[in-house]
Amino acid sequence: xxxxxxxxxxxxxxxxxxxxxxxxxxxxxxxxxxxxxxxxxxxxxxxxxxxxxxxxxxxxxxxxxxxxxxxxxxxxxxxxxxxxxxxxxxxxxxxxxxxxxxxxxxxxxxxxxxxxxxxxxxxxxxxxxxxxxxxxxxxxxxxxxxxxxxxxxxxxxxxxxxxxxxxxxxxxxxxxxxxxxxxxxxxxxxxxxxxxxxxx
Numbered sequence: 019x020x021x022x023x024x025x026x027x028x029x030x031x032x033x034x035x036x037x038x039x040x041x042x043x044x045x046x047x048x049x050x051x052x053x054x055x056x057x058x059x060x061x062x063x064x065x066x067x068x069x070x071x072x073x074x075x076x077x078x079x080x081x082x083x084x085x086x087x088x089x090x091x092x093x094x095x096x097x098x099x100x101x102x103x104x105x106x107x108x109x110x111x112x113x114x115x116x117x118x119x120x121x122x123x124x125x126x127x128x129x130x131x132x133x134x135x136x137x138x139x140x141x142x143x144x145x146x147x148x149x150x151x152x153x154x155x156x157x158x159x160x161x162x163x164x165x166x167x168x169x170x171x172x173x174x175x176x177x178x179x180x181x182x183x184x185x186x187x188x189x190x191x192x193x194x195x196x197x198x199x200x201x202x203x204x205x206x207x208x209x210x211x212x213x214x215x216x217x218x
Contacts, residue, residue, distance in 0.1 A: 025092035028152040049096035109142030121156040
């Protein structure tokens with residue numbers, strides 16, 4: 019099944035090679051079914067704090083399969099960064115199909131620990147912002163805990179602002195609860211891709 023036309027148009031520039039701050043190059047591609055094994059391998063290298071904020075548990079093969087099905091249907095837009103045969107990061111925007119929130123997308127970016135600080139997160143975030151704009155989304159949200167100061171600062175530099183603090187809203191794998199910060203960004207006035215000092 020081919021991507022819906024509006025989605026296919028939004029991602030027509032991919033695959034795309036990008037250069038990181040240290041001069042290394044990686045290739046950014048639209049996620050597809052054959053990437054499942056590489057995504058699972060990527061997930062095994064994430065720590066507990068990284069896994070806490072995944073919308074779905076990508077350490078589970080069935081969950082990854084469903085994620086990639088949603089990408090194929092155009093319900094989720096996901097970009098994968100590849101270094102050789104390995105996935106080293108992803109950027110995703112999930113859209114809500116409900117009529118009253120269909121102009122809102124939730125953005126998530128995750129980068130392999132060994133490549134953080136090299137600008138890959140910035141590259142992925144810029145591309146996801148650009149795709150969201152092409153899809154005519156009006157608002158983006160991002161979720162994190164209050165103690166993720168670096169993530170909050172990074173999204174603040176992009177123009178995100180805190181919208182809500184939900185007490186004891188999420189639970190980690192050990193059963194401990196955490197507050198959730200919801201940040202948002204209105205993208206109506208976004209011109210071009212993001213060019214910020216985001217270090218993910």
